Amino acid sequence: MTLAAAANENLANISNVLIYSSMAVYTLAFLAHIAEWVFGSRSKVGRTAAALTGKSGQSAAAPAVTVKAAAQGGGTAVLDKPKVVTRSAAGTRDVPDGPGAAGGDAQGDLYGRIAVSLTALAFLVEAGGVVARALSVERAPWGNMYEFSITFSTVAVGAYLGFLAARKNVRWLGLALVTTVLLDLGVATKWLYTESDQLVPALDSYWLWIHVSTAIFCGAVFYLGAVGTVLYLFRDAYEGKLARGGKPGSFATSVLERMPSAASLDKFAYRVNAAVFPLWTFTIIAGAIWAGDAWGRYWGWDPKEVWSFVTWVAYACYLHARATAGWKGRKAAYLALFAFACWIWNYYGVNILLSGKHSYGGV
Amino acid sequence: MSKAETTDEQDLGAAGSQLSTAPREETGQVPTMGVIGWTRWFWRQLTSMRVALILLFLLSLGSIPGSLVPQTGVDELKVADWKATHEFWTPLFEKLQLFDVYSSVWFSAIYILLFISLIGCIVPRTWQFVGQLRGRPPGAPKRLTRLPAYTTWRTGGEPEQVLAAARDLLTKRRFRAHTVGDAVAAEKGYLREAGNLLFHIALIVMLVAFAAGQLFKSEGGKLVLKGSGFANTLTQYDDFRSGSLFNTDDLPPFSFTLDRFDASYERSGPQKGTPRTFKAYVTYAEGADGKPRKAAIEVNKPLVVDGTKVYLLGHGYAPVVSVTDARGKKVFNSAVPLLPIDSNITSTGAVKVSDGYRDKNGKEEQLGFNAFFVPTFAGEGKGQMFSQFPALDFPVLALSAYHGSLGVDAGLPQNVYQLETSKMKEFKDPEGQLFKQRLLPGESMTLPNGAGKVKFEGVERWATFQISQQPGSGLALAGAIAAIAGLVGSLFIQRRRVWVRAVRNADGVTVVEMAGLGRSESAKLPEELADLAVALLAEAPAAPATDPADLADSTDPADSTDSDNPVEGARA
Numbered sequence: 001m002t003l004a005a006a007a008n009e010n011l012a013n014i015s016n017v018l019i020y021s022s023m024a025v026y027t028l029a030f031l032a033h034i035a036e037w038v039f040g041s042r043s044k045v046g047r048t049a050a051a052l053t054g055k056s057g058q059s060a061a062a063p064a065v066t067v068k069a070a071a072q073g074g075g076t077a078v079l080d081k082p083k084v085v086t087r088s089a090a091g092t093r094d095v096p097d098g099p100g101a102a103g104g105d106a107q108g109d110l111y112g113r114i115a116v117s118l119t120a121l122a123f124l125v126e127a128g129g130v131v132a133r134a135l136s137v138e139r140a141p142w143g144n145m146y147e148f149s150i151t152f153s154t155v156a157v158g159a160y161l162g163f164l165a166a167r168k169n170v171r172w173l174g175l176a177l178v179t180t181v182l183l184d185l186g187v188a189t190k191w192l193y194t195e196s197d198q199l200v201p202a203l204d205s206y207w208l209w210i211h212v213s214t215a216i217f218c219g220a221v222f223y224l225g226a227v228g229t230v231l232y233l234f235r236d237a238y239e240g241k242l243a244r245g246g247k248p249g250s251f252a253t254s255v256l257e258r259m260p261s262a263a264s265l266d267k268f269a270y271r272v273n274a275a276v277f278p279l280w281t282f283t284i285i286a287g288a289i290w291a292g293d294a295w296g297r298y299w300g301w302d303p304k305e306v307w308s309f310v311t312w313v314a315y316a317c318y319l320h321a322r323a324t325a326g327w328k329g330r331k332a333a334y335l336a337l338f339a340f341a342c343w344i345w346n347y348y349g350v351n352i353l354l355s356g357k358h359s360y361g362g363v
Numbered sequence: 364m365s366k367a368e369t370t371d372e373q374d375l376g377a378a379g380s381q382l383s384t385a386p387r388e389e390t391g392q393v394p395t396m397g398v399i400g401w402t403r404w405f406w407r408q409l410t411s412m413r414v415a416l417i418l419l420f421l422l423s424l425g426s427i428p429g430s431l432v433p434q435t436g437v438d439e440l441k442v443a444d445w446k447a448t449h450e451f452w453t454p455l456f457e458k459l460q461l462f463d464v465y466s467s468v469w470f471s472a473i474y475i476l477l478f479i480s481l482i483g484c485i486v487p488r489t490w491q492f493v494g495q496l497r498g499r500p501p502g503a504p505k506r507l508t509r510l511p512a513y514t515t516w517r518t519g520g521e522p523e524q525v526l527a528a529a530r531d532l533l534t535k536r537r538f539r540a541h542t543v544g545d546a547v548a549a550e551k552g553y554l555r556e557a558g559n560l561l562f563h564i565a566l567i568v569m570l571v572a573f574a575a576g577q578l579f580k581s582e583g584g585k586l587v588l589k590g591s592g593f594a595n596t597l598t599q600y601d602d603f604r605s606g607s608l609f610n611t612d613d614l615p616p617f618s619f620t621l622d623r624f625d626a627s628y629e630r631s632g633p634q635k636g637t638p639r640t641f642k643a644y645v646t647y648a649e650g651a652d653g654k655p656r657k658a659a660i661e662v663n664k665p666l667v668v669d670g671t672k673v674y675l676l677g678h679g680y681a682p683v684v685s686v687t688d689a690r691g692k693k694v695f696n697s698a699v700p701l702l703p704i705d706s707n708i709t710s711t712g713a714v715k716v717s718d719g720y721r722d723k724n725g726k727e728e729q730l731g732f733n734a735f736f737v738p739t740f741a742g743e744g745k746g747q748m749f750s751q752f753p754a755l756d757f758p759v760l761a762l763s764a765y766h767g768s769l770g771v772d773a774g775l776p777q778n779v780y781q782l783e784t785s786k787m788k789e790f791k792d793p794e795g796q797l798f799k800q801r802l803l804p805g806e807s808m809t810l811p812n813g814a815g816k817v818k819f820e821g822v823e824r825w826a827t828f829q830i831s832q833q834p835g836s837g838l839a840l841a842g843a844i845a846a847i848a849g850l851v852g853s854l855f856i857q858r859r860r861v862w863v864r865a866v867r868n869a870d871g872v873t874v875v876e877m878a879g880l881g882r883s884e885s886a887k888l889p890e891e892l893a894d895l896a897v898a899l900l901a902e903a904p905a906a907p908a909t910d911p912a913d914l915a916d917s918t919d920p921a922d923s924t925d926s927d928n929p930v931e932g933a934r935a
């Protein structure tokens with residue numbers, strides 16, 4: 001008994017050390033990203049303005065996607081790969097994606113790669129910290145806000161690395177993500193830290209695994225979508241200014257020129273939000289089923305339940321807005337940010353400021 | 364609003380029509396006709412996407428106050444507290460129904476309008492969708508080059524052969540394909556629309572299920588002592604609430620007995636005293652005289668009998684007290700449940716001896732005791748008598764004694780946990796104070812003046828159960844699952860059209876053109892088109908390349924005469 005307790009305490013300490021180490025590595029990744037942006041700025045490429053003011057508006061800069069279709073039946077003829085021409089829908093700007101933070105600069109690119117490698121390393125260390133925490137408490141590591149926070153950032157970084165591994169163009173997320181992960185971990189270790197301990201009976205259920213894990217996952221991926229949305233708003237304003245013949249400031253130009261086009265950012269944010277929405281729906285339903293078992297009612301308008309509902313309806317609003325012509329673009333983006341703000345409030349605000357049945361051992 | 368889109372629509376002719384069933388944006392034209400015109404206008408507005416959007420947004424905003432202001436339905440005590448500290452705001456808040464947001468007139472108005480809008484939207488969309496399923500994808504637009512994904516090549520085969528091959532290919536890939544004129548028109552991804560409709564219908568099903576649950580539900584609490592039982596009839600409940608259409612005959616007959624109750628608590632660490640496990644072992648019987656069966660009820664694991672759920676809510680202690688009267692006759696011996704007042708289960712209540720007691724003069728009288736119980740006593744002289752730990756480590760019962768009339772015969776309902784002392788007299792100790800004593804299990808106290816003896820025999824446990832029945836929850840769950848399935852279909856499936864045109868050129872070569880159009884821009888669309896093109900190339904191989912021609916300037920490749928390298932010849 002005491003032996004096991006000592007072992008658990010040991011594991012809890014290991015977990016803490018791992019979390020602090022991951023913060024150190026994230027800091028290095030942060031610095032590498034900064035270097036990437038700084039060195040990348042040397043080679044300036046003003047493609048956006050050219051595309052927007054270029055003659056005839058179309059096709060000159062249209063992203064001519066050459067599709068590599070797998071030749072069937074083992075055919076080898078290069079000729080057999082037809083070139084498919086794509087056209088943006090009318091009314092959208094035909095703007096190429098920026099070259100990324102490195103801006104085509106070799107040194108910048110090297111720093112960028114270092115940053116991504118460090119992020120991957122930090123991710124592994126942080127994930128180790130979460131697992132050690134889980135082992136030390138002998139349960140799912142989601143019993144209090146400290147544990148939510150460390151899992152949350154681990155999942156967000158994991159999703160980002162997953163996108164990178166799938167060869168999606170998401171390296172532009174890197175700096176914003178690493179910065180906020182550091183903030184999240186700082187808040188978690190400084191203000192939310194709770195000694196590892198067991199759960200009160202109401203939390204002790206397999207629904208914890210289902211409901212809380214999906215909730216954290218949804219939040220982490222919604223977060224990536226929200227970063228995309230914010231950058232979309234900046235980039236869209238930038239492109240709009242250029243299209244009207246305006247001259248954005250040099251800092252804005254330097255940063256935004258290297259970002260993907262507004263259309264790409266918007267698409268990324270939409271895809272992410274739309275893909276997570278069904279899972280968020282499931283999370284709420286799973287929570288209701290759990291509440292039905294634990295508290296004898298499925299839905300009781302507890303603050304946490306209210307805000308989950310508000311978040312859900314806000315995301316539904318966003319998806320609707322995208323289907324209504326007049327609300328596409330910036331207006332829909334504001335709705336997406338409102339929805340994510342609800343999610344964040346539900347996490348920090350409701351847990352700390354509003355009391356309800358969803359209060360946990362030591363926050 | 365969307366000029367760009369309308370011109371695009373015109374450009375593409377009918378090609379993009381009916382690719383979804385979303386209602387068109389109304390331009391907000393004010394009607395000119397009388398009542399009917401206005402009604403129709405209003406209905407159109409209500410069922411438009413824009414109003415649906417606004418109502419959805421209002422629904423999310425409208426739910427917020429309920430999380431900031433205490434709600435009667437959630438915690439009545441908190442509401443009373445709030446009202447006491449915010450006297451100025453209370454009348455206004457009451458008028459705005461802010462203490463009952465989720466049943467308020469304005470909140471109901473939002474969601475009822477939303478659901479009317481939803482039904483008004485779903486019905487025509489469903490018909491439209493059925494129409495689309497019955498009809499066929501529209502024919503190819505004149506200029507396929509204008510579509511979001513496009514490819515072309517020249518081939519040696521006959522146009523008819525190419526079209527037949529294209530049709531076979533598309534059908535095999537589960538497109539709905541047919542030939543119109545010189546082109547094959549094909550469409551796929553109807554599940555998107557079906558999923559979307561299913562999702563919205565599932566929302567209605569869920570709302571109906573919730574409404575039914577509210578109207579027919581019943582819910583009540585019962586405190587059960589270890590060794591005693593409960594039968595599911597109205598009279599057995601300590602408290603009972605039900606929906607307005609509930610009928611007491613709807614209570615399914617069953618009964619259970621509490622055999623044992625286990626609880627354990629954190630023994631050390633910062634969370635010392637926090638509950639770790641609660642478990643109530645019961646024997647239950649379904650129906651009036653069903654076979655007895657054993658079960659354990661835990662906080663997260665209610666017992667389900669005949670659609671009714673029995674939840675374990677709380678637990679506490681019931682000291683067993685016996686009373687011997689002045690004649691030496693045992694007139695009372697029972698476990699008396701006390702109510703916990705803190706998390707360490709410091710408990711209070713009353714012991715009431717209403718029958719059979721006679722004082723030393725042989726006169727019939729009633730006895731009453733205020734009881735105070737701690738499962739873990741701090742020790743003599745250590746501050747106040749509050750429990751130090753929730754488990755039975757050092758139980759102590761304190762009683763103060765009264766005699767006279769309990770007032771239970773007055774016909775008024777009485778709180779069993781409170782002693783009504785207005786018609787009672789205190790037993791006095793030698794100093795003339797109220798007679799009271801602390802007892803350990805097994806100890807007795809002798810009442811003054813030979814009035815009898817009270818013994819603390821031991822401690823029993825009790826548990827409180829909530830017995831609730833909520834019809835419609837199965838339906839709600841089915842609706843929820845359907846909603847998720849529908850959403851997945853709606854959000855992950857792309858509805859798209861593909862056209863293949865094959866025409867003989869002026870110089871006798873067949874030109875094949877393929878184009879694709881989706882609901883929204885997607886990288887998958889050109890990929891799929893390339894895939895299809897590769898497959899079709901096997902049937903209609905590209906004519907040998909002689910001269911790397913340039914189709915780039917040609918807006919209509921069918922007109923170009925001298926391009927021999929069609930595969931690479933697309934507009935770059």
Ligand code: HEM
Nearest residue numbers: 316319323383385386410411412415480481484559853854
């Ligand atoms: C109870 C409230 C409602 C909720 C929670 C809701 C939710 C949603 C969601 C999440 C979507 C996205 C799925 C997709 O893009 O395919 C959607 C799409 C859609 N909704 Fe609703 N909706 C509601 C009410 C309505 C109403 C009242 C209407 C009709 C006026 C409506 C019409 C539509 C249409 C036409 C689409 C499909 C848009 C498209 O094809 O892209 N919805 N809805």
